[in-house]
Amino acid sequence: MSLRLLSVDSSDRGSQRCRLGPGLMSALGLGLGSPLLVSVPGGSCLCTAWPRADLAEGFLQMDLKCSSPNLIFYPPSQLCLDPGQLTPVPCPKLKHVKITVVVQSVDFKKHTPPRLVHELVKDMLKGVYVHNKHVINLMDFDTEIRYVVIESIDLESSSAGLITSKTGLEITGIQTVRHYWSQLQGHHTVPVGGLDEVSASLREMLQLPLLYPATLNSLGVSCPRGVLLQGPPGVGKTLLVRKVVGEVGASLVVVRGPEVVGSRPGESEEKLRAVFERARSAAEEGPCVLFLDELDSLCPKRTGSSAPENRLVAQLLTLMDGMNQSDRFLIIGATNRPDSLDPALRRPGRFDREVIIGAPTLQQREAILSVLSARMPVSPSVDMAELAQRTTGYVGADLSALCREAAMHAIRENSKSSGEQVVGMQHFQEALKAVGPSCLRGSLGRTELCPLSWDQIGGLDEVKLKLKQSIEWPMLYPEAFVRLGLCRPRGVLLYGPPGCAKTTLVKAAAGSTHCAFLSVGGADLYSPYVGDSEKALAQLFRQARACAPCILFLDEIDSLIGSRSNNQTPNSVQTRLLSVLLNEMDGIGLKTLERRGTEKILQAEGAEENSTQKQLECQEVCNKEVMVVAATNRPDCLDSALLRPGRLTHIVCLQARLCILRVCTQSMPVCADVCLEELAAKTELYSGADLENLCKEAALLALQEENMEASTIKHTYFLRSLGHMRPSLTAQQIQSYQKHPR
Amino acid sequence: MSKPALLSLHQALRKCFQNLENNQKVWESMLTECSPLMVSLGNLAEQSRALSNIQISNTPLKDFPDLEERLRFKLQLSTDTVLGKLNENMSSLQSVRDSISNQVSAVVHLYEQNADILDLLTVTERSATGPSVSDMMGWLHDAERHFRQQFLRRKTVLQSLRPDDLSLLESAPKRWKSLESPSAGDHIRDTLCKVHFFIESQ
Numbered sequence: 001m002s003l004r005l006l007s008v009d010s011s012d013r014g015s016q017r018c019r020l021g022p023g024l025m026s027a028l029g030l031g032l033g034s035p036l037l038v039s040v041p042g043g044s045c046l047c048t049a050w051p052r053a054d055l056a057e058g059f060l061q062m063d064l065k066c067s068s069p070n071l072i073f074y075p076p077s078q079l080c081l082d083p084g085q086l087t088p089v090p091c092p093k094l095k096h097v098k099i100t101v102v103v104q105s106v107d108f109k110k111h112t113p114p115r116l117v118h119e120l121v122k123d124m125l126k127g128v129y130v131h132n133k134h135v136i137n138l139m140d141f142d143t144e145i146r147y148v149v150i151e152s153i154d155l156e157s158s159s160a161g162l163i164t165s166k167t168g169l170e171i172t173g174i175q176t177v178r179h180y181w182s183q184l185q186g187h188h189t190v191p192v193g194g195l196d197e198v199s200a201s202l203r204e205m206l207q208l209p210l211l212y213p214a215t216l217n218s219l220g221v222s223c224p225r226g227v228l229l230q231g232p233p234g235v236g237k238t239l240l241v242r243k244v245v246g247e248v249g250a251s252l253v254v255v256r257g258p259e260v261v262g263s264r265p266g267e268s269e270e271k272l273r274a275v276f277e278r279a280r281s282a283a284e285e286g287p288c289v290l291f292l293d294e295l296d297s298l299c300p301k302r303t304g305s306s307a308p309e310n311r312l313v314a315q316l317l318t319l320m321d322g323m324n325q326s327d328r329f330l331i332i333g334a335t336n337r338p339d340s341l342d343p344a345l346r347r348p349g350r351f352d353r354e355v356i357i358g359a360p361t362l363q364q365r366e367a368i369l370s371v372l373s374a375r376m377p378v379s380p381s382v383d384m385a386e387l388a389q390r391t392t393g394y395v396g397a398d399l400s401a402l403c404r405e406a407a408m409h410a411i412r413e414n415s416k417s418s419g420e421q422v423v424g425m426q427h428f429q430e431a432l433k434a435v436g437p438s439c440l441r442g443s444l445g446r447t448e449l450c451p452l453s454w455d456q457i458g459g460l461d462e463v464k465l466k467l468k469q470s471i472e473w474p475m476l477y478p479e480a481f482v483r484l485g486l487c488r489p490r491g492v493l494l495y496g497p498p499g500c501a502k503t504t505l506v507k508a509a510a511g512s513t514h515c516a517f518l519s520v521g522g523a524d525l526y527s528p529y530v531g532d533s534e535k536a537l538a539q540l541f542r543q544a545r546a547c548a549p550c551i552l553f554l555d556e557i558d559s560l561i562g563s564r565s566n567n568q569t570p571n572s573v574q575t576r577l578l579s580v581l582l583n584e585m586d587g588i589g590l591k592t593l594e595r596r597g598t599e600k601i602l603q604a605e606g607a608e609e610n611s612t613q614k615q616l617e618c619q620e621v622c623n624k625e626v627m628v629v630a631a632t633n634r635p636d637c638l639d640s641a642l643l644r645p646g647r648l649t650h651i652v653c654l655q656a657r658l659c660i661l662r663v664c665t666q667s668m669p670v671c672a673d674v675c676l677e678e679l680a681a682k683t684e685l686y687s688g689a690d691l692e693n694l695c696k697e698a699a700l701l702a703l704q705e706e707n708m709e710a711s712t713i714k715h716t717y718f719l720r721s722l723g724h725m726r727p728s729l730t731a732q733q734i735q736s737y738q739k740h741p742r
Numbered sequence: 743m744s745k746p747a748l749l750s751l752h753q754a755l756r757k758c759f760q761n762l763e764n765n766q767k768v769w770e771s772m773l774t775e776c777s778p779l780m781v782s783l784g785n786l787a788e789q790s791r792a793l794s795n796i797q798i799s800n801t802p803l804k805d806f807p808d809l810e811e812r813l814r815f816k817l818q819l820s821t822d823t824v825l826g827k828l829n830e831n832m833s834s835l836q837s838v839r840d841s842i843s844n845q846v847s848a849v850v851h852l853y854e855q856n857a858d859i860l861d862l863l864t865v866t867e868r869s870a871t872g873p874s875v876s877d878m879m880g881w882l883h884d885a886e887r888h889f890r891q892q893f894l895r896r897k898t899v900l901q902s903l904r905p906d907d908l909s910l911l912e913s914a915p916k917r918w919k920s921l922e923s924p925s926a927g928d929h930i931r932d933t934l935c936k937v938h939f940f941i942e943s944q
Binding site: 031 | 850
């Protein structure tokens with residue numbers, strides 16, 4: 001027979017009673033008010049047994065006056081219990097108990113004399129059965145004293161006992177409810193993947209002053225008290241802080257920018273002071289973190305004369321300076337726009353440390369994915385390493401969106417055919433199409449591509465090989481590149497006569513690798529404002545680097561970017577764009593904010609170094625740079641600086657006509673008498689586009705002649721349409737391309 | 743064999759309920775005595791607040807020497823008197839609470855002594871005129887808990903008062919009043935009604 005657990009009657013609340021059927025009571029050998037330990041999932045509860053008023057069997061109602069700490073947060077409900085989970089426990093009278101008192105407010109703790117707390121608690125606990133390490137809920141008294149934690153009781157034989165008026169109480173500490181809860185909830189932390197180093201350093205900053213206060217004092221230094229976390233949106237700054245706080249068991253005071261700002265003058269400053277005061281009082285009970293999320297909104301650069309924000313910034317600065325040695329709380333600020341912070345905030349003494357969390361690297365992504373998918377039923381066919389490789393530029397938030405989307409796909413599919421709920425690789429692939437990296441959202445050159453395979457381009461085997469070498473190989477065989485000391489080329493310039501599949505080649509290259517693809521033309525960049533185009537180009541490179549490896553395609557580069565040598569106006573937009581491009585391709589280094597992954601942080605605990613060295617190198621080869629692919633049919637118009645070795649590798653595109661004809665006629669029902677070799681021989685100086693046009697004309701001619709009933713295209717049609725056409729290239733052009741452009 | 747034990751337990755319960763009835767009356771009368779005292783406490787707090795808000799040197803009363811100190815002393819003295827009276831009332835409330843507690847624990851003790859003889863069937867047996875022993879013991883526990891809670895809450899209100907915090911003093915009458923729970927008092931009256939026949943049936 002099982003017992004159904006019902007919620008407790010309101011009249012029984014706070015009475016520590018457990019109502020059960022009289023039959024069960026006599027079976028367990030219980031009298032009225034005998035102590036009884038009820039074990040439920042997640043903890044246990046000590047009650048006194050009473051028969052139900054209606055004497056019905058099969059139900060159980062218990063008041064959680066004395067229960068395991070877990071049950072306070074997650075009270076058991078809708079449970080069926082086995083009678084074996086009820087055990088009578090002997091409860092002798094206690095002589096001595098050690099307790100911790102949990103009170104509601106800090107004020108009460110500060111202003112109430114210990115004698116009074118002792119007196120009140122003693123009154124409240126009289127006649128209560130207590131269990132070692134349990135929490136006594138005193139909410140029903142409706143005073144400031146909320147809980148009492150039983151730290152230890154003086155009995156060896158039994159773990160439970162009865163408190164009488166003769167029991168000696170020793171209060172070992174008084175905590176506030178907020179602190180007690182945060183301590184308890186520390187055990188339920190959220191898993192975070194890939195941020196181990198940063199979280200270790202944050203934990204160290206929190207724990208060092210608490211564990212070794214004497215050491216720090218003897219060294220005469222103060223531990224850093226301010227950390228500024230910066231990184232692009234979605235890398236997990238907020239989550240990281242919550243995790244570390246949970247692990248250390250510190251209490252967390254969160255300030256969100258808009259909450260602090262008030263409408264009346266002086267109100268915002270007042271609220272900010274109140275927050276610091278709250279953190280200070282919380283720090284008296286244990287480690288505490290004051291977390292300023294979205295710091296840029298709270299503390300922008302001070303401009304102008306008397307903007308109201310200036311006063312808020314000044315208040316924050318003075319509050320941070322006003323923290324003295326005894327205030328043992330850590331301030332963590334998080335922002336994704338560190339440039340817009342007030343510079344005064346970033347000096348040592350305020351935010352001592354700046355931790356940059358970049359977009360996750362390959363290994364970090366793998367770690368994040370494995371954490372995210374840990375609770376999903378993922379089929380064994382899913383290769384997290386491959387998924388991590390394909391998600392370059394994705395931050396933690398993107399990856400979690402990806403997993404969610406994959407799960408949604410799995411649900412949709414399984415609802416059709418009722419199978420087991422398993423998320424497979426195909427679902428992830430579907431999700432990859434829908435979820436893009438957030439750093440590319442709203443980007444200038446984001447383009448939708450229809451995937452194109454290399455085989456769909458006729459001829460050009462040499463060019464294809466070169467493109468593969470520079471784009472695919474570094475991603476696929478990073479070890480080989482490291483072994484031979486190779487580095488990836490920075491860019492490729494495709495040049496050739498018009499209509500020789502330059503753009504199509506780039507499309508295929510982008511499709512065959514899984515890297516991000518950005519394409520810009522002149523229309524995207526030009527703007528009537530001075531300096532705007534350059535800014536847009538620099539921004540484009542920044543975004544491309546954020547999701548590297550990335551292919552940046554500049555079509556018709558000759559019109560986009562001028563040449564300095566033969567230009568009449570030396571300061572035109574084109575030349576300025578050229579200088580931006582040269583800088584971005586060959587710049588002295590990256591900005592600190594664009595760093596990938598996290599920096600190495602020195603820690604008191606030494607970290608292992610060399611084992612990961614090799615892996616990091618390999619990763620660098622894949623992740624390093626943005627690949628610039630430019631296409632032009634006028635290479636002579638380009639600036640010599642752009643063409644020097646090391647910047648753009650030149651690839652000339654001159655196609656074999658026979659191959660083009662083969663590819664073009666593949667989908668056409670060509671008559672058996674068609675001799676492509678002959679056509680190829682007759683079409684000298686025809687470009688790829690010309691040849692495609694030729695095939696089209698021949699097909700149209702066939703339709704015209706045979707009145708829509710044509711089923712094949714005869715050789716004569718090809719020859720006749722060839723008669724109408726003229727090649728678009730000249731021999732001179734071809735020669736000029738075959739020469740080296742410089 | 744369980745008959746004499748049950749009878750003596752019944753006797754103890756009867757005594758206990760009678761005692762509860764008397765004590766309940768004492769308790770209520772004590773509370774009615776307390777409420778004007780609390781009101782005057784609030785008045786005194788209000789006067790002290792008014793005194794600290796005014797600058798006597800700016801008023802026609804400035805010629806009187808040390809007026810502010812004297813007034814403050816007088817107010818504090820009368821606050822002290824009121825608090826002393828409240829304290830006396832509190833100790834009578836405490837004695838009521840203790841007497842109920844002692845009675846209840848005596849009954850529980852008597853039951854525990856005879857717990858082996860009195861099986862659950864006996865203690866849960868009800869009749870038309872008398873509730874079962876377990877019900878009555880439960881009600882006694884409830885009543886005892888009620889008095890303990892009430893006493894503790896009122897004591898906390900008084901103990902948390904501080905001379906330097908006028909707002910606490912001002913809000914004390916309101917908080918005192920909010921502690922009255924008519925439903926709990928009704929509950930005890932209900933209980934006494936339920937056991938009326940049982941008490942009479944000697």
